[in-house]
Amino acid sequence: MIEHDSSTPAQNEADMAELPLAADLPVSAASAVPAAYSLRLYVAGETPKSMAAIRNLRVLCAMHLAGQYSIEVIDLRVNPQLAAEDQILAIPTVVRHLPSPLRKVIGDLSDTERVLVGLDIRQRAPS
Amino acid sequence: MTGAVLSKSPTGISGFDDVTLGGLPSGRPTLMCGAAGCGKTLFAMTFLVEGVLKYGEPGVLLSFEESAEDLAANVASLGYDVMSLIDQKKLAIDHVKIDPAGMEDTGEYDLEGLFVRLDYAIKSVNAKRVVLDTLEALFASFPDAVLLRAELRRLFDWLKERGVTAIVTAERGTGDGNQLTRHGIEEYVSDCVILLDNRVENQVTTRRMRIVKYRGSAHGTNEYPFLIDTTGISVLPVTSAGLAHLTSSEVISTGIADLDAMLGVGGYFVGSSVLVSGLAGTGKTTFAAKFVEARCNLGERTLWFAFEESPEQIVRNMRSVGVDLAHHLGSVLSIESARPSFFGLEMHLARMVRDIDLFKPTAVVIDPISSLRGVESEVHATLLRLVDLLKSRGITAVFTSLSSIDQASSINDRSISSLMDTWISLSHIETNGERNRLVYVLKSRGMDHSNQVREYQISNGGIAMVPAYIGAGGVLTGTARLAQEAQERDEYAARNELVMQKKRDLARRRKAVEQQVAELQSALDAEASDLDALIEQSEEHKRLHEADRTRMAQLRRSKE
Numbered sequence: 241m242i243e244h245d246s247s248t249p250a251q252n253e254a255d256m257a258e259l260p261l262a263a264d265l266p267v268s269a270a271s272a273v274p275a276a277y278s279l280r281l282y283v284a285g286e287t288p289k290s291m292a293a294i295r296n297l298r299v300l301c302a303m304h305l306a307g308q309y310s311i312e313v314i315d316l317r318v319n320p321q322l323a324a325e326d327q328i329l330a331i332p333t334v335v336r337h338l339p340s341p342l343r344k345v346i347g348d349l350s351d352t353e354r355v356l357v358g359l360d361i362r363q364r365a366p367s
Numbered sequence: 368m369t370g371a372v373l374s375k376s377p378t379g380i381s382g383f384d385d386v387t388l389g390g391l392p393s394g395r396p397t398l399m400c401g402a403a404g405c406g407k408t409l410f411a412m413t414f415l416v417e418g419v420l421k422y423g424e425p426g427v428l429l430s431f432e433e434s435a436e437d438l439a440a441n442v443a444s445l446g447y448d449v450m451s452l453i454d455q456k457k458l459a460i461d462h463v464k465i466d467p468a469g470m471e472d473t474g475e476y477d478l479e480g481l482f483v484r485l486d487y488a489i490k491s492v493n494a495k496r497v498v499l500d501t502l503e504a505l506f507a508s509f510p511d512a513v514l515l516r517a518e519l520r521r522l523f524d525w526l527k528e529r530g531v532t533a534i535v536t537a538e539r540g541t542g543d544g545n546q547l548t549r550h551g552i553e554e555y556v557s558d559c560v561i562l563l564d565n566r567v568e569n570q571v572t573t574r575r576m577r578i579v580k581y582r583g584s585a586h587g588t589n590e591y592p593f594l595i596d597t598t599g600i601s602v603l604p605v606t607s608a609g610l611a612h613l614t615s616s617e618v619i620s621t622g623i624a625d626l627d628a629m630l631g632v633g634g635y636f637v638g639s640s641v642l643v644s645g646l647a648g649t650g651k652t653t654f655a656a657k658f659v660e661a662r663c664n665l666g667e668r669t670l671w672f673a674f675e676e677s678p679e680q681i682v683r684n685m686r687s688v689g690v691d692l693a694h695h696l697g698s699v700l701s702i703e704s705a706r707p708s709f710f711g712l713e714m715h716l717a718r719m720v721r722d723i724d725l726f727k728p729t730a731v732v733i734d735p736i737s738s739l740r741g742v743e744s745e746v747h748a749t750l751l752r753l754v755d756l757l758k759s760r761g762i763t764a765v766f767t768s769l770s771s772i773d774q775a776s777s778i779n780d781r782s783i784s785s786l787m788d789t790w791i792s793l794s795h796i797e798t799n800g801e802r803n804r805l806v807y808v809l810k811s812r813g814m815d816h817s818n819q820v821r822e823y824q825i826s827n828g829g830i831a832m833v834p835a836y837i838g839a840g841g842v843l844t845g846t847a848r849l850a851q852e853a854q855e856r857d858e859y860a861a862r863n864e865l866v867m868q869k870k871r872d873l874a875r876r877r878k879a880v881e882q883q884v885a886e887l888q889s890a891l892d893a894e895a896s897d898l899d900a901l902i903e904q905s906e907e908h909k910r911l912h913e914a915d916r917t918r919m920a921q922l923r924r925s926k927e
Contacts, residue, residue: 284479292474316480320487323480327464330509331479344466347474358471 277301277309278338279359284331285317289348293332296349304361334359373583376424376496376532379417380410381721382602386587387578391559396526396533398556400540400548401563406574406595407536410563411498412438413600414534416447419457424495424532427488428460429481431504435460445599459488465508472511478518481505482525489531497526497533506550516555523555547579558582564590568741573711576602592713594721603717614638619730619763622657625823625832626791629808631815635789637729638761639812640754642784644768645793649804650825651767652676654791655732656685656692657830658765662730663695670728671702672719674738678702689829701726707738712749715739720756731757735767736783747783754786770794788812796844803844806832822848 281297283290294313301309316323316331326335330346336359345358355361375389384390391397391414401407415426430438438460439449452458461484489497502519509515526533535556540546547553553560560579565572575590593602615637620627627633635641635658643654655671662669673681681702682692692700703722710718723731733753739746750766757764766787784790790809795802806823808816822833822844833848843851 282480284483287479289475289477296474316483320483323484323487324461327466328480328484329463329465329478329505330476331483332476333480345471345473347472347476350474352473354471354473358473 276338277305277336277359277361278312279309280312280314280326280335280337282314282316282323282326282328282331282333282335284315287331290315290332292348292350293334296352296355297334300349300352300355304356336360375584376418377422378410378414379421380413380600380602382591382593383576383600386576386591386602387581388585391532391534392581392584393532394527394530395558396523396535396556397559397561398535398537398548398553399561399563400537400553402539402565405539405563405565406593406600407563408433408438408500409442409595410600411500411534411536412442412447412449413445415458415496415498416442416449416452418496419452425457425492426459426496426498427485427492427494427531428458428498428500429463429485429488430460430500431463431465432501434462444597456492459492459494461485461488463504465504477514478505478509478522481518482522489529495531497529497531498536499533500536501538502535503537503548503550503552512550519552520555563593568711573713575713592711592717594714594717598721601717601721603720615761620658620661621654622659622661623654623830623832625821626654626806626830629806629817629819629821629832630789630811631817632813635763635765636813637763638758639763639788640757640786641763641765641789641791642768642787643765643791643793644770646770646795649793649795650688650823650830651769651793652681652734653685653688653690653825653830654793655734655765655767656681656688656690659700659730659732660685660690660692660695663692663699666699667730668699668726668728669695669701669730669732670723670726671700671732671734672722673702673704673734674707675735677704687827688825689827701728707740712739712741712745716749716753719753723757723760723762728762730763730765732765733767735769737767737769750783751786754783784810799845799847799850801845803847805844 279297279301281293283293297311301311314322316328326333326344328335332346332348334345334349334355336343336345343359345355349355374393375387375391376393377384377390399407399410411428415428418424418426428438433441435449435453439447442449449458449460453460463481463484485497488494505515505519506512523535535552537548537550537552539562540549540551547560547562557580559581562577562579564575564577566575574593574595576593577590578586578588591602593600617637618632618634619637620634621630643651645651659669659671671681676684678696681704682696685692692702696702701722703718705715705718707715719733736746736750739749741749754764766783768783787810789811791806792809793804793806795804804823804825805820807818807820810816824831824833833844
């Protein structure tokens with residue numbers, strides 16, 4: 241399933257509750273990167289971790305990449321042969337196909353800061 | 368287990384299935400650990416490919432280190448066509464690329480992806496055998512060790528549930544000797560643990576394998592040497608040799624007629640072990656070659672292990688003493704040359720055993736055993752096992768051994784002499800500026816052999832014994848023998864001359880004495896004739912006197 245511009249999915253209360261946390265962070269690179277983000281999220285079945293990852297990614301993209309991203313969710317339970325292509329081991333995994341280079345982020349994406357850094361949406365904060 | 372014998376999956380690796388009494392435990396994971404370069408991957412690949420080819424069990428390889436192409440290329444030299452097996456859906460290789468960098472951890476995760484891939488691969492070929500090579504690579508890319516361990520435990524349970532026979536390879540732990548693997552994953556695999564080892568001793572590497580544990584099954588507990596070469600892996604359970612070999616009274620020729628005669632029964636017993644020891648240049652190899660030639664001429668398969676010469680060199684050198692091995696080579700004769708330092712003792716033994724099993728000779732030559740390097744006790748143990756092994760197969764073996772100059776028998780000889788049935792000692796003595804070769808049968812079990820030290824000569828006609836000269840001056844050889852013989856001839860002639868002289872002297876004296884006797888006789892005769900004359904004279908005188916008295920009486924009558 242491929243979604244464009246994630247303003248459509250219904251967001252429940254929990255998601256909304258997390259939003260302010262992410263919203264506190266300064267939005268930076270989004271406008272500096274004109275190329276569209278092509279993200280692929282690998283999950284395996286409807287596990288809590290998978291569902292959380294889908295939700296977190298949608299919220300995050302809506303906040304930081306509004307209008308310039310696409311998300312493809314792949315359920316390996318349905319299409320196991322696709323796992324090898326992106327060398328998936330951990331579930332869930334997000335793969336950034338565009339812009340290149342390829343980047344991967346694993347986990348349920350609850351740590352928004354690390355997701356943003358991992359997907360190179362924002363530079364790693366100087367420590 | 369419910370009383371049933373643990374079912375096993377043969378690996379197809381020669382020797383390994385003997386040691387494990389059938390192979391790896393079916394439907395269970397086996398841990399194979401060892402340091403880099405031990406042959407873990409090759410072992411696992413052989414298990415998979417042989418599983419397809421010999422036992423009809425498709426396999427899956429989840430490789431964390433090498434791509435399918437690299438793996439295929441690595442085993443292509445063994446005659447395995449991995450790519451075609453993949454095309455035939457008998458084998459599936461999934462290369463799991465681990466990218467340690469750029470894995471941002473953003474929350475909870477698990478390794479379901481690995482399970483999905485493994486499951487998909489297993490289903491795609493209906494696999495019965497699975498190899499995970501090297502699972503511990505995961506530790507490099509997933510820093511959360513607690514999670515990883517939980518996932519590994521789940522993975523092994525999952526493999527067991529699937530009922531696949533699995534090999535999981537792992538790097539040997541460093542430092543702490545108690546730990547088999549670097550990350551301690553042996554605690555998850557409890558059924559069968561195999562340790563591969565690659566030790567360097569005296570600058571020589573020997574691969575060894577040990578079954579650390581095998582739950583529910585008897586197994587050989589020793590360290591077994593194994594070989595990796597052009598025919599793949601072979602494990603050699605050579606420590607299992609016993610003393611229960613059959614003995615034969617059949618005799619085969621030594622290839623040298625005179626030597627046959629020195630051995631009371633006319634040759635070596637079939638299946639016996641013969642030691643030919645001697646100093647450098649006494650023709651040990653030639654003795655062995657004559658034996659080999661005799662065997663080959665009878666069409667008997669013969670295997671020659673050479674530690675000092677290449678096959679071509681042996682053939683050329685032996686041609687110079689009238690032994691033509693070239694036309695036997697490749698049919699009934701095989702010469703295996705290897706430098707002693709090329710392998711360790713174990714490996715030499717292992718290699719020899721494998722070659723013997725492949726070539727199935729009735730006679731074996733090992734030339735020379737003295738060049739096997741190592742601690743004396745190890746050399747002895749190796750030779751003991753080799754001798755036992757050859758005897759148990761009924762193979763007649765000729766060992767050559769170089770003796771040191773100052774000793775009649777080297778340390779090597781002494782320690783192995785008790786293993787040998789027949790010991791032929793070659794030596795040479797140096798006198799009058801020449802060296803002459805001597806042979807004698809030091810011992811020969813079960814036969815009434817010659818005690819004679821014989822001189823022999825090696826020429827382009829082969830080996831010929833010379834009748835030894837034994838006299839007051841000891842055993843003489845070469846020109847000394849000839850000189851001695853000449854001297855004796857002279858002495859004989861001189862004695863002869865003396866006798867003749869004496870005879871002549873006696874004759875002469877006899878003549879002189881006879882002459883003297885004749886003279887005395889004639890003197891005696893003369894004296895006798897003088898006496899006769901005197902007697903006659905006296906008679907005459909008396910008669911005349913009587914006549915005178917008568918005449919005077921006649922004259923006196925007138926007075927009366």
